[in-house]
Amino acid sequence: MRVPIGLAVTPALLLAACDFAPAYHPPAVEVPAHFKEAGNWKLARPLDDQPHGAWWLSFNDPLLNKLEPQVETANPDLAAALANYLQARDYVAQAQAAFYPNIAHETDLSYNKQSANRPLRSADEPTYYGANTIDIEASYEVDLWGRIRDLVKSAQAQAQASKADLESVRISLQAELARDYVSLRGLDQQRRLLQDTVRAYQDALNLTRERLAGKIGAPIDVARAEVQLEDAKALLADVIGPRAAYEHAIATLVGQPASTFSIPFSNKPVAIPTIPPGFPSDLLERRPDIAAAERQTAAANESIGVARAAFFPTLTLNGMAGGQDTALNLLSLSNSLWSVGPTVYLPLFDAGLRHAQLAAAEAAYLQTVAHYRSVVLHAIQEVEDDLADIRSLRIEGADDIAAARSAQRASDLALTAYREGATNYLDVVTAQTAALEAQRAAIAVEARRLQTTVALILALGGDWSAAELAVVNADP
Numbered sequence: 001m002r003v004p005i006g007l008a009v010t011p012a013l014l015l016a017a018c019d020f021a022p023a024y025h026p027p028a029v030e031v032p033a034h035f036k037e038a039g040n041w042k043l044a045r046p047l048d049d050q051p052h053g054a055w056w057l058s059f060n061d062p063l064l065n066k067l068e069p070q071v072e073t074a075n076p077d078l079a080a081a082l083a084n085y086l087q088a089r090d091y092v093a094q095a096q097a098a099f100y101p102n103i104a105h106e107t108d109l110s111y112n113k114q115s116a117n118r119p120l121r122s123a124d125e126p127t128y129y130g131a132n133t134i135d136i137e138a139s140y141e142v143d144l145w146g147r148i149r150d151l152v153k154s155a156q157a158q159a160q161a162s163k164a165d166l167e168s169v170r171i172s173l174q175a176e177l178a179r180d181y182v183s184l185r186g187l188d189q190q191r192r193l194l195q196d197t198v199r200a201y202q203d204a205l206n207l208t209r210e211r212l213a214g215k216i217g218a219p220i221d222v223a224r225a226e227v228q229l230e231d232a233k234a235l236l237a238d239v240i241g242p243r244a245a246y247e248h249a250i251a252t253l254v255g256q257p258a259s260t261f262s263i264p265f266s267n268k269p270v271a272i273p274t275i276p277p278g279f280p281s282d283l284l285e286r287r288p289d290i291a292a293a294e295r296q297t298a299a300a301n302e303s304i305g306v307a308r309a310a311f312f313p314t315l316t317l318n319g320m321a322g323g324q325d326t327a328l329n330l331l332s333l334s335n336s337l338w339s340v341g342p343t344v345y346l347p348l349f350d351a352g353l354r355h356a357q358l359a360a361a362e363a364a365y366l367q368t369v370a371h372y373r374s375v376v377l378h379a380i381q382e383v384e385d386d387l388a389d390i391r392s393l394r395i396e397g398a399d400d401i402a403a404a405r406s407a408q409r410a411s412d413l414a415l416t417a418y419r420e421g422a423t424n425y426l427d428v429v430t431a432q433t434a435a436l437e438a439q440r441a442a443i444a445v446e447a448r449r450l451q452t453t454v455a456l457i458l459a460l461g462g463d464w465s466a467a468e469l470a471v472v473n474a475d476p
Contacts, residue, residue: 020150022305026298031283035380061181061270068174071177073255077173078166085162088159088163092159095152098143101139105136106133112129135322137318137320139318139319141314145309147309150305153298157298161295164295176249180250182451182454187239197232201432205229228429228432272446272449277383277387278460283460285461288464290379295469296368300361303365304361307357315342316343321339322338389455400438411428411434
């Protein structure tokens with residue numbers, strides 16, 4: 001009997017080498033050799049300023065360095081993304097379980113009474129009887145067409161995509177914290193400027209009052225100085241609300257209640273690091289969202305193999321051994337029972353169901369390919385946009401600083417001339433207003449440069465590398 005069974009099983013095991021999934025290659029996307037907006041980027045120290053590990057250290061701010069690691073340990077959105085990845089990894093383990101036999105034990109003990117009027121009951125059948133069974137069952141699906149292997153590969157690719165999604169969430173939250181933080185520090189700079197301005201305007205108001213008291217000034221000069229002072233106070237008060245909102249947002253990002261979290265004011269500016277953009281092709285390895293899209297494409301490719309395998313027979317090897325008795329003498333050789341043999345399943349008519357499933361799998365693959373290409377193109381666009389913004393903001397910032405210095409000199413000269421009676425106070429108001437606006441514009445541009453630098457780091461993928469996915473769910 002062993003010979004026929006061996007003859008039946010051997011071809012099945014040989015066929016298990018089949019795989020109907022198409023040969024997979026990452027979708028081809030035309031990637032330029034260089035970023036257009038990077039210009040002639042020259043590095044005095046190659047890659048010294050490239051984000052490594054904790055990329056936020058390049059901003060040289062101790063409090064930011066303290067806050068960023070808290071995103072990793074306390075942010076609930078990141079915890080949810082981690083749980084989603086762990087779930088995807090467990091799905092891989094579920095799929096891999098099909099590589100091995102399914103073995104189960106069953107014990108069924110019962111004491112029964114049958115009806116005296118049961119149809120076809122013979123006279124010698126007992127009214128009361130026991131029916132006890134104990135057995136061990138085993139089944140194993142022979143992976144004839146690679147269906148199980150394709151399911152496992154698809155699950156592994158999905159888990160890798162989930163890991164990349166986790167890293168996307170992590171980097172996005174870290175970048176959001178950095179953006180909120182530099183925006184808050186920009187408002188601190190505005191607050192310091194406006195506090196200095198209020199003191200200067202108060203001194204100017206006192207000067208107009210002294211001149212009026214000495215009968216060498218006009219009442220309108222006092223009124224103009226009062227208006228200017230109150231406007232500056234209003235601008236100072238207007239800074240408090242947005243700063244509080246950024247502080248509350250940072251509290252949520254680090255997993256703390258906004259009501260118990262605070263960031264002290266600081267006049268120390270945040271350093272603007274230099275971030276070399278590298279090459280567009282680097283994005284394919286450094287952007288986790290690109291890696292996730294590519295892994296989704298690989299998973300969809302394996303799903304085609306699963307759909308194709310459904311057109312062919314499924315072979316399952318089954319075995320069962322145990323004992324059965326009306327009493328509890330289940331281990332007696334005379335009460336033993338066993339069964340062994342294969343099961344072959346092939347649907348003969350399904351009204352086009354399998355063809356539709358295959359067509360759907362192929363369409364899903366094409367969708368993931370298009371999505372992958374879209375993600376790559378948008379990634380390149382984001383880097384180009386940020387490089388263009390950084391370049392223009394660098395120029396704008398230098399011009400604003402020069403304008404602020406000139407406007408401050410004009411304001412000082414106008415106030416000196418007014419004090420000496422060489423001009424009227426309207427010239428002072430005009431010069432002081434221009435100086436304040438120029439200084440505020442310079443601070444705002446500096447904050448935008450910091451925010452755009454953070455956006456560039458995010459667009460470049462932070463410190464992540466697609467090589468991290470190589471160790472996720474390695475095939476045993």
